[in-house]
Amino acid sequence: MKDHDQDNALLKMFQENAGQFLSGEEISRKLSISRTAVWKQINKLRNAGYDFEAVPRLGYRMLDEPDRLSRDQLTAGMTSRYFGKSIKLLDKTTSTQEDARQLAEEGAAEGTLVISEEQTGGRGRMGRKFHSPRGKGIWMSLVLRPKQPLHLTQQLTLLTGVAVCRAIAKSAGVQTDIKWPNDILFQGKKVCGILLESATEDERVRYCIAGIGISANLKEDDFPEDLRNVATSIRIAGGKTVNRTALIQSVMSEMEVLYELYNEQGFEPVASLWEALSGTVGREVQVQTARDRFSGIATGLNEDGALLVRNQHDELVPVYSGDILFNTR
Numbered sequence: 001m002k003d004h005d006q007d008n009a010l011l012k013m014f015q016e017n018a019g020q021f022l023s024g025e026e027i028s029r030k031l032s033i034s035r036t037a038v039w040k041q042i043n044k045l046r047n048a049g050y051d052f053e054a055v056p057r058l059g060y061r062m063l064d065e066p067d068r069l070s071r072d073q074l075t076a077g078m079t080s081r082y083f084g085k086s087i088k089l090l091d092k093t094t095s096t097q098e099d100a101r102q103l104a105e106e107g108a109a110e111g112t113l114v115i116s117e118e119q120t121g122g123r124g125r126m127g128r129k130f131h132s133p134r135g136k137g138i139w140m141s142l143v144l145r146p147k148q149p150l151h152l153t154q155q156l157t158l159l160t161g162v163a164v165c166r167a168i169a170k171s172a173g174v175q176t177d178i179k180w181p182n183d184i185l186f187q188g189k190k191v192c193g194i195l196l197e198s199a200t201e202d203e204r205v206r207y208c209i210a211g212i213g214i215s216a217n218l219k220e221d222d223f224p225e226d227l228r229n230v231a232t233s234i235r236i237a238g239g240k241t242v243n244r245t246a247l248i249q250s251v252m253s254e255m256e257v258l259y260e261l262y263n264e265q266g267f268e269p270v271a272s273l274w275e276a277l278s279g280t281v282g283r284e285v286q287v288q289t290a291r292d293r294f295s296g297i298a299t300g301l302n303e304d305g306a307l308l309v310r311n312q313h314d315e316l317v318p319v320y321s322g323d324i325l326f327n328t329r
Contacts, residue, residue, distance in 0.1 A: 049135030177279030
């Protein structure tokens with residue numbers, strides 16, 4: 001029996017015996033494979049997003065099957081008019097940013113969305129690796145074609161953060177806040193990262209790619225050990241599984257509403273919404289830029305979207321790029 005056939009046969013056994021334990025010996029006998037091969041097939045299914053409980057003398061029990069996204073379901077329930085109306089849904093990719101960039105170069109319309117069940121090379125700011133396991137999160141990139149000048153594209157990162165915060169609250173009932181410029185936090189732990197990248201020509205923005213990575217249904221042991229103290233998921237925060245389809249649809253709806261508001265009225269109303277959701281404003285922070293490191297109190301945003309920090313000399317310093325660390329006492 002080929003591996004693919006073994007996978008299907010094993011899944012069928014567990015689905016036909018929902019909630020029941022199947023011993024390794026029983027599986028081995030019915031599939032005519034060794035006990036070691038049973039263990040390998042179980043682990044293979046785990047890596048594909050299936051959840052199993054293993055108990056000595058009882059065997060294995062399937063607890064949960066992966067939540068697979070469907071392009072038809074996504075588009076059928078999309079309430080936005082053009083954000084997310086054109087979707088490229090992938091099973092596995094290196095990075096949705098690169099896929100969306102290629103589509104943008106080929107002339108894809110604003111609002112085109114790339115989603116993947118898994119990323120093998122997802123990245124955040126400054127080239128940092130972004131953990132994107134199969135079937136557990138929302139890993140997507142949106143094509144934007146803004147008319148604003150290049151130096152104002154930072155504002156779109158902040159707009160995206162507001163949209164994601166509002167969508168998580170509406171569809172999952174979890175209240176998060178924003179850490180400048182691009183992290184969404186729950187009780188100090190990261191649940192979402194945002195990466196905005198621009199393609200320019202002659203000082204003109206040709207397009208932007210808004211990358212959004214949401215840790216939706218990861219459990220604690222889905223995170224690498226080095227991330228467990230700094231990252232969490234909406235499922236952990238809210239105590240229940242997240243409907244990924246509904247959350248994607250909600251993010252697209254919120255993005256479109258805010259983007260249209262931004263195009264009509266400028267950055268000011270978006271900045272007000274951002275400050276209301278911010279977990280940075282009013283806190284003592286350490287700022288690390290390419291040239292400097294200093295401490296101060298974050299007071300808000302300037303008209304460009306830079307974070308305003310009042311330093312020890314009572315000077316209001318705009319921070320356009322850098323890392324923000326929260327001071328704790």
